[in-house]
Amino acid sequence: MIKRVVFLFSLIFLFALPVQSQIKHVVAKGETVFQIAKKYEVTPFDIYRLNPDAKNGVKENTTLLIPNGSVNKAIKHVVGEKETLFGISKKYNVSVSDIENWNKVALQNGLKIGQEIFVSKPSAADINASQATFFKPKATTNATTHLVEAKETKYGIATRYGLTVTELEQLNPQIVGGLNVGQTLILKPGVQVKKPSNITLVEYEVQPKETLYSLSKKFDIAQGDLITLNPDLQDGLKIGMLLKVPSNGTVITKAKDSVLVAKNKVNLLATVDKSKQRNMVLLLPFNINKIETDSVKTKTEQLKTNKFLNLTLDFYAGALMAIDSAKVLGLPVNVKVYDVESTKYSSNVASIISKNDFENVDAVVGPFQNSIVETTAQLLTKYNTPVISPLSKERGLPLPNLYYTVPAEDRLRASMFDYFKSKNGNVVAIISAKKTTSKDFITANHPEVKHALFNDKGALDVALLKTQLVKGQKNFVLMEIEKASTILSITNILKGLQKEYDIQLAVFELYDALNFEEIPMKNLADLKLLFPSATKVASTPEEKQFEKQFKKINNIYPNAAAKKGFDVTFDALLRICQPEGFVKSAATTKTEYIENAFDYNSSNGLISNNATYLLYYDSDLTIKQAQ
Numbered sequence: 001m002i003k004r005v006v007f008l009f010s011l012i013f014l015f016a017l018p019v020q021s022q023i024k025h026v027v028a029k030g031e032t033v034f035q036i037a038k039k040y041e042v043t044p045f046d047i048y049r050l051n052p053d054a055k056n057g058v059k060e061n062t063t064l065l066i067p068n069g070s071v072n073k074a075i076k077h078v079v080g081e082k083e084t085l086f087g088i089s090k091k092y093n094v095s096v097s098d099i100e101n102w103n104k105v106a107l108q109n110g111l112k113i114g115q116e117i118f119v120s121k122p123s124a125a126d127i128n129a130s131q132a133t134f135f136k137p138k139a140t141t142n143a144t145t146h147l148v149e150a151k152e153t154k155y156g157i158a159t160r161y162g163l164t165v166t167e168l169e170q171l172n173p174q175i176v177g178g179l180n181v182g183q184t185l186i187l188k189p190g191v192q193v194k195k196p197s198n199i200t201l202v203e204y205e206v207q208p209k210e211t212l213y214s215l216s217k218k219f220d221i222a223q224g225d226l227i228t229l230n231p232d233l234q235d236g237l238k239i240g241m242l243l244k245v246p247s248n249g250t251v252i253t254k255a256k257d258s259v260l261v262a263k264n265k266v267n268l269l270a271t272v273d274k275s276k277q278r279n280m281v282l283l284l285p286f287n288i289n290k291i292e293t294d295s296v297k298t299k300t301e302q303l304k305t306n307k308f309l310n311l312t313l314d315f316y317a318g319a320l321m322a323i324d325s326a327k328v329l330g331l332p333v334n335v336k337v338y339d340v341e342s343t344k345y346s347s348n349v350a351s352i353i354s355k356n357d358f359e360n361v362d363a364v365v366g367p368f369q370n371s372i373v374e375t376t377a378q379l380l381t382k383y384n385t386p387v388i389s390p391l392s393k394e395r396g397l398p399l400p401n402l403y404y405t406v407p408a409e410d411r412l413r414a415s416m417f418d419y420f421k422s423k424n425g426n427v428v429a430i431i432s433a434k435k436t437t438s439k440d441f442i443t444a445n446h447p448e449v450k451h452a453l454f455n456d457k458g459a460l461d462v463a464l465l466k467t468q469l470v471k472g473q474k475n476f477v478l479m480e481i482e483k484a485s486t487i488l489s490i491t492n493i494l495k496g497l498q499k500e501y502d503i504q505l506a507v508f509e510l511y512d513a514l515n516f517e518e519i520p521m522k523n524l525a526d527l528k529l530l531f532p533s534a535t536k537v538a539s540t541p542e543e544k545q546f547e548k549q550f551k552k553i554n555n556i557y558p559n560a561a562a563k564k565g566f567d568v569t570f571d572a573l574l575r576i577c578q579p580e581g582f583v584k585s586a587a588t589t590k591t592e593y594i595e596n597a598f599d600y601n602s603s604n605g606l607i608s609n610n611a612t613y614l615l616y617y618d619s620d621l622t623i624k625q626a627q
Contacts, residue, residue, distance in 0.1 A: 147184055268577075349376050
């Protein structure tokens with residue numbers, strides 16, 4: 001459990017900024033928190049962190065603490081079309097070399113439209129703040145053409161490929177009057193484009209041994225155009241990938257029973273619309289009233305023992321970092337936080353919604369409990385407000401505005417069988433008699449799976465197992481056993497058989513029995529234990545930077561709840577800032593952040609996140625992502 005320094009005696013539970021450099025502000029007559037925040041270039045949340053009572057309003061002559069990190073910030077300039085460093089330097093009466101020195105990282109790939117650059121000397125705090133942009137647009141690709149898709153704009157396409165709108169129009173005079181879906185645009189001088197025809201795009205599942213070259217020949221499409229249609233190909237071609245390709249009558253499409261819609265993973269920062277204000281609400285179960293009226297436990301004791309409160313605080317800490325990141329990025333968002341007072345069967349959600357204006361709210365994150373988040377979605381259906389369930393694994397009513405961020409159990413299991421298929425694997429299941437749900441799932445959905453048996457003494461029938469394994473082929477042994485002693489015996493047997501067979505152990509989830517001390521971790525690592533997961537292992541520089549920044553603010557590294565708080569909140573903020581809004585963005589785009597990806601699909605009226613990962617224990621005792 002996270003250890004906390006208990007300085008939150010007002011019990012608003014707002015995570016404080018580092019106290020190192022704060023200034024005092026005396027409230028003038030008529031001043032509001034918003035006006036004060038704007039004056040010091042901080043957010044209202046920054047002020048509430050240091051002055052919890054300010055949430056109830058501020059009075060004249062009240063003294064407020066203001067975080068000093070944002071005072072005297074360096075001046076920033078947003079690069080416009082046709083601007084040059086020379087022109088910007090003249091505008092701010094500085095030298096070009098100064099601008100280059102102040103923006104070494106930002107300008108390493110040249111000046112880009114929409115970029116924010118320093119035009120006065122930045123402090124270390126300014127530089128750190130600018131690096132809070134954890135998810136920067138990917139570098140321009142080597143593509144020579146671009147196929148226009150629905151909702152795309154000339155500005156968005158030009159920015160993506162490092163061009164100005166004028167340059168894009170000069171290369172493609174036919175778009176001066178506007179874009180048409182299906183147009184092929186030239187991105188570099190001298191490129192010849194075939195006249196467009198009525199092309200139907202279909203989904204194609206990549207088969208073993210196929211290459212980018214063979215696919216381009218198969219569908220009579222240039223490799224560059226194939227990459228343009230499928231940006232994920234920049235990271236390499238993988239078996240089982242779903243690609244958009246021109247139909248030529250020989251396409252092998254995804255299985256008919258699939259409920260998945262193939263989407264390209266995108267960076268929503270590249271398409272943010274800053275032209276109007278957006279509003280978001282967090283409904284989080286702090287239950288402040290219960291804590292303040294508890295006559296038995298002190299507030300300090302509650303922070304130490306109340307697991308649900310700690311879960312809420314962890315999630316909120318991550319959400320606050322997402323809100324701060326949005327502020328640094330200049331997103332036009334206004335976020336309000338309400339305390340959901342709840343019991344197992346009731347809450348004050350209806351009261352919160354009736355007493356506050358939710359008509360213009362673009363998205364709501366929370367509450368946590370499924371029954372309460374369902375109530376929230378039902379109450380907000382009249383406004384068509386997306387309600388995002390951040391932590392609940394349960395599924396209930398099929399509501400058109402309720403989005404589940406936790407992948408369903410069946411989806412996690414299906415992702416593993418998709419992986420088995422992609423590796424042309426032979427699957428053998430070792431399932432105990434008590435695990436009837438798992439056995440029924442396999443029998444109903446995957447009749448090709450072989451089932452190992454136990455003898456009268458409860459031991460694994462090794463002779464039968466050896467007849468079920470295949471030499472020269474990948475063998476996935478799917479195990480679901482509740483007794484640690486049986487798991488130990490099975491893993492020892494499988495390790496011995498690895499001399500003859502290519503074996504990888506797999507489980508539906510990391511259940512408790514696997515964690516007993518009597519089961520050596522080396523056994524699981526030697527068998528490369530494979531399991532599906534809703535989260536990945538943070539490994540990129542941006543992800544590591546997030547962890548360092550979180551620790552700097554909160555004096556501890558983020559746990560899974562904190563990372564979920566950041567990912568869910570940041571994704572929601574970016575989606576409501578898209579030109580098409582949250583609903584259409586969720587239906588058409590897949591995103592990925594610190595530990596979580598979001599790929600919303602509707603099945604039987606339920607909108608769930610279908611983004612999953614497959615992880616495995618490697619021989620060096622680390623967890624890695626399966627490829």
